[in-house]
Amino acid sequence: SIILKVMSSKSGLLRSNSLGYTSLLTFVILALAWFVGFASRLFAIVRFESIIHEFDPWFNYRATAHMVEHGYYNFLNWFDERAWYPLGRIVGGTVYPGLMVTSGLIHHVLDLLNFPVHIRDICVFLAPTFSGLTAIATYFLTKELWSAGAGLFAACFIAISPGYTSRSVAGSYDNEGIAIFALQATYFLWVKSVKTGSVMWAALCGLMYFYMVSAWGGYVFIINLIPLHVLVLICIGRFSSRVYTAYSSFYVLGTILSMQIPFVGFQPVRTSEHMPALGVFGLVQIVAAMQYARTRVTRAQFLTLFIGGLSVALGVGLVGYLALVWGGYVAPFSGRFYSLWDTGYAKIHIPIIASVSEHQPTTWVSFFFDLHITAAVFPAGLWFCVKNVNDERVFIILYAVSAVYFAGVMVRLMLTLTPVVCVLAGIAFSLTFEKFLKSDEHFRGSSAGTDNKQYDKLKKQKGSEGADQTSSSPDGAPVSEDPIGPNVRSIVSFVMSILLLMFVVHATYVTSNAYSHPSVVLQSSTSNGGRVIMDDFREAYHWLRENTPDDARIMSWWDYGYQIAGMANRTTLVDNNTWNNSHIALVGKAMSSNESAAYEIMRELDVDYVLVIFGGVIGYSGDDINKFLWMVRIAEGEHPKEIREANYFTEGGEYSVGAQASQTMLNCLMYKMSYYRFGETRVGYNQAAGFDRTRNYVIGKKDITLEHVEEAYTTENWLVRIYRVKKPANRNGVKYTERKIRPTGGHKSSSTVGRSGRKGSLKNKAVVIKGKRPVTA
Amino acid sequence: MDVSKMPRYVGPVNPSMYPSLTIGLCGLGALFMAWFFVYEVTSNKFTRSLAKEIVVATLAAAFLGVGSVFLLLWVGIYV
Numbered sequence: 088s089i090i091l092k093v094m095s096s097k098s099g100l101l102r103s104n105s106l107g108y109t110s111l112l113t114f115v116i117l118a119l120a121w122f123v124g125f126a127s128r129l130f131a132i133v134r135f136e137s138i139i140h141e142f143d144p145w146f147n148y149r150a151t152a153h154m155v156e157h158g159y160y161n162f163l164n165w166f167d168e169r170a171w172y173p174l175g176r177i178v179g180g181t182v183y184p185g186l187m188v189t190s191g192l193i194h195h196v197l198d199l200l201n202f203p204v205h206i207r208d209i210c211v212f213l214a215p216t217f218s219g220l221t222a223i224a225t226y227f228l229t230k231e232l233w234s235a236g237a238g239l240f241a242a243c244f245i246a247i248s249p250g251y252t253s254r255s256v257a258g259s260y261d262n263e264g265i266a267i268f269a270l271q272a273t274y275f276l277w278v279k280s281v282k283t284g285s286v287m288w289a290a291l292c293g294l295m296y297f298y299m300v301s302a303w304g305g306y307v308f309i310i311n312l313i314p315l316h317v318l319v320l321i322c323i324g325r326f327s328s329r330v331y332t333a334y335s336s337f338y339v340l341g342t343i344l345s346m347q348i349p350f351v352g353f354q355p356v357r358t359s360e361h362m363p364a365l366g367v368f369g370l371v372q373i374v375a376a377m378q379y380a381r382t383r384v385t386r387a388q389f390l391t392l393f394i395g396g397l398s399v400a401l402g403v404g405l406v407g408y409l410a411l412v413w414g415g416y417v418a419p420f421s422g423r424f425y426s427l428w429d430t431g432y433a434k435i436h437i438p439i440i441a442s443v444s445e446h447q448p449t450t451w452v453s454f455f456f457d458l459h460i461t462a463a464v465f466p467a468g469l470w471f472c473v474k475n476v477n478d479e480r481v482f483i484i485l486y487a488v489s490a491v492y493f494a495g496v497m498v499r500l501m502l503t504l505t506p507v508v509c510v511l512a513g514i515a516f517s518l519t520f521e522k523f524l525k526s527d528e529h530f531r532g533s534s535a536g537t538d539n540k541q542y543d544k545l546k547k548q549k550g551s552e553g554a555d556q557t558s559s560s561p562d563g564a565p566v567s568e569d570p571i572g573p574n575v576r577s578i579v580s581f582v583m584s585i586l587l588l589m590f591v592v593h594a595t596y597v598t599s600n601a602y603s604h605p606s607v608v609l610q611s612s613t614s615n616g617g618r619v620i621m622d623d624f625r626e627a628y629h630w631l632r633e634n635t636p637d638d639a640r641i642m643s644w645w646d647y648g649y650q651i652a653g654m655a656n657r658t659t660l661v662d663n664n665t666w667n668n669s670h671i672a673l674v675g676k677a678m679s680s681n682e683s684a685a686y687e688i689m690r691e692l693d694v695d696y697v698l699v700i701f702g703g704v705i706g707y708s709g710d711d712i713n714k715f716l717w718m719v720r721i722a723e724g725e726h727p728k729e730i731r732e733a734n735y736f737t738e739g740g741e742y743s744v745g746a747q748a749s750q751t752m753l754n755c756l757m758y759k760m761s762y763y764r765f766g767e768t769r770v771g772y773n774q775a776a777g778f779d780r781t782r783n784y785v786i787g788k789k790d791i792t793l794e795h796v797e798e799a800y801t802t803e804n805w806l807v808r809i810y811r812v813k814k815p816a817n818r819n820g821v822k823y824t825e826r827k828i829r830p831t832g833g834h835k836s837s838s839t840v841g842r843s844g845r846k847g848s849l850k851n852k853a854v855v856i857k858g859k860r861p862v863t864a
Numbered sequence: 865m866d867v868s869k870m871p872r873y874v875g876p877v878n879p880s881m882y883p884s885l886t887i888g889l890c891g892l893g894a895l896f897m898a899w900f901f902v903y904e905v906t907s908n909k910f911t912r913s914l915a916k917e918i919v920v921a922t923l924a925a926a927f928l929g930v931g932s933v934f935l936l937l938w939v940g941i942y943v
Contacts, residue, residue: 104902104906106905107905108902110901110902110905111898111905115898
């Protein structure tokens with residue numbers, strides 16, 4: 088675009104330097120894209136401080152800190168007994184170590200250079216740094232697919248696109264921050280290896296795929312997309328030795344390398360998600376053999392060989408696969424991936440997956456919010472790729488179609504849609520600018536007069552038929568497009584530039600307002616614009632850290648497990664890993680039962696403290712009472728006889744904690760812990776006592792007494808409430824009504840007031856008079 | 865050895881000069897870096913001269929290095 092303009096304007100004089108200036112311009116633009124991507128992710132750091140956000144990043148940070156302190160092999164072999172008490176968690180085998188290794192490596196290198204940076208700062212700033220690298224990888228990918236100009240557009244788009252920024256702000260120390268870079272780089276290397284057919288590029292692709300596998304569980308997308316690409320190439324007749332070399336090298340190297348990650352282990356040969364890759368590998372060998380045989384046998388022999396061999400191979404493959412699945416050697420599709428196809432599956436069978444807000448279907452608003460104009464422009468880029476198809480553009484078409492489907496299923500997968508949208512939008516913008524910015528130098532040999540005549544003629548043709556036709560001029564020089572007048576060109580360029588500016592403004596606005604919340608610290612503004620910071624979470628976790636014994640066990644809902652482990656450094660029962668549904672169901676059952684039943688469960692699990700989040704005083708809507716129904720559902724999934732969801736609704740069938748709430752709801756542990764002492768508090772001067780700001784009504788039961796737990800700490804805005812579980816009583820008191828032996832009498836009668844009735848006096852005491860026998864009274 | 869009697873330490877460079885020094889030195893450094901970059905991209909095995917490469921690279925490194933010191937001072941990291 089701009090480069091072409093530069094190139095065409097510097098005709099002759101500086102043409103020898105144009106390559107230099109072009110590369111310099113490219114380098115400067117990519118460096119600026121990196122800088123802008125880095126800077127636009129720093130809003131939270133500037134407003135608050137450099138801390139880790141949200142929930143999952145706290146575990147990643149804790150794991151990285153453990154690795155830096157104890158060494159890499161101790162990290163791989165780490166068994167964490169401070170999580171999932173009493174089960175513990177095999178961390179080494181259940182994490183993707185790429186993120187920790189990357190941070191640890193950067194920390195190590197900087198340390199070697201005598202430039203010590205605290206590991207927390209490295210973790211906080213890792214994602215923005217890698218966003219710049221993602222922009223560069225996207226540039227290379229788009230350059231392979233289309234041109235360098237499109238590459239620059241795509242790089243600039245992905246540097247600020249909100250769909251990607253949402254998961255990679257500074258402080259969001261999560262796998263996606265480095266995984267998208269690895270994804271784009273893998274795709275670039277794959278496209279390059281398909282184009283060149285060289286083993287070197289395919290091997291590099293395998294290595295980058297290894298990095299991707301170590302970084303994120305979304306590598307399953309790559310290992311299904313690349314075989315799909317090869318399959319489609321075979322089907323449309325674009326199979327060549329380049330594709331064969333590329334895929335065989337990539338598959339073999341990639342699979343062996345991916346099995347080196349302990350978490351992945353033998354999954355590539357044992358689960359259904361990896362079977363398509365294996366199947367296509369076999370198919371590719373067969374097709375290559377067919378191609379080899381085609382030139383060496385007669386046509387009839389070849390046909391029988393082809394049809395017979397292919398059908399036999401397919402039949403054997405299918406029967407073999409089904410047999411292995413039936414025999415249990417190959418696992419069927421896991422619940423997480425099956426729920427992408429059958430969207431109703433998770434709600435019925437795996438409520439934990441359905442309860443995560445990120446797993447809900449995407450709304451139209453999210454598409455526009457996260458992608459803005461690129462969402463509208465990328466179908467044009469897709470169409471251009473379809474029109475000018477070659478081997479690598481088939482790949483991007485498949486990527487786009489599958490990504491659009493998955494992004495529609497789950498909000499979380501908008502992240503995988505963003506790179507391809509940026510690539511295709513870059514292509515579309517590049518083509519448009521190329522068409523409308525370039526001056527008409529390609530009309531060779533036609534004078535100005537004939538130009539105008541052609542222009543009028545073609546315009547009339549266009550007007551009469553209403554379709555954009557390709558027509559050849561009467562001069563004989565082939566004209567593929569209508570010549571575009573200077574007015575149209577400037578208007579279109581201006582409008583496109585305005586669109587791009589609006590995209591930048593929108594992206595910055597969205598990043599600043601919507602995606603820069605640390606979630607650990609809440610912020611609101613007073614009526615005169617001042618900022619009110621509510622740091623309740625950290626206050627509570629610090630209280631836990633300072634005021635509880637080191638081996639105290641904290642029970643809370645699984646959302647907060649990682650934060651408790653990271654900030655309070657205490658043992659938790661369940662955390663965000665959610666690998667053991669029954670354990671979570673036990674905690675849910677404890678929260679939803681009445682106090683005595685819950686006390687039994689808590690004694691069994693050795694719980695010392697219970698933590699609930701309560702937003703009724705400030706109006707925080709993400710508190711445990713709003714999540715309570717999910718606790719009930721998950722508990723019901725495991726203990727359907729004791730917990731029934733219907734018991735927690737009102738008579739009318741709606742969920743309420745107000746006056747019409749059911750008795751089960753009003754007596755459950757969660758209700759008691761959330762609203763203990765709340766019945767006497769007023770949230771505002773003109774509100775009734777016990778008015779819940781989040782639910783917007785007065786609560787049902789105000790006089791709450793706790794029997795087995797006692798309040799340990801409530802934070803300033805009542806956001807976090809910590810309760811201590813009381814030890815069992817020394818003597819199990821028996822209720823008076825259940826006593827078998829009742830005390831008899833026991834009433835003081837008025838006639839015995841006197842010496843025999845007073846305290847400390849002996850009854851029937853002998854009165855002694857000297858010289859006489861003692862007389863008993 | 866009374867501290868209050870000793871003259872207070874003042875740095876050799878006037879702090880009000882930090883912004884202009886930063887922009888000037890970093891700008892010159894960036895200019896030399898760009899020159900080096902273009903030279904590397906447009907030259908081939910025969911036209912490259914080691915002396916020119918070393919001179920330009922040294923100048924770029926020197927200017928960028930001193931400029932980054934002033935950048936840190938300007939931002940508030942008193943190295």
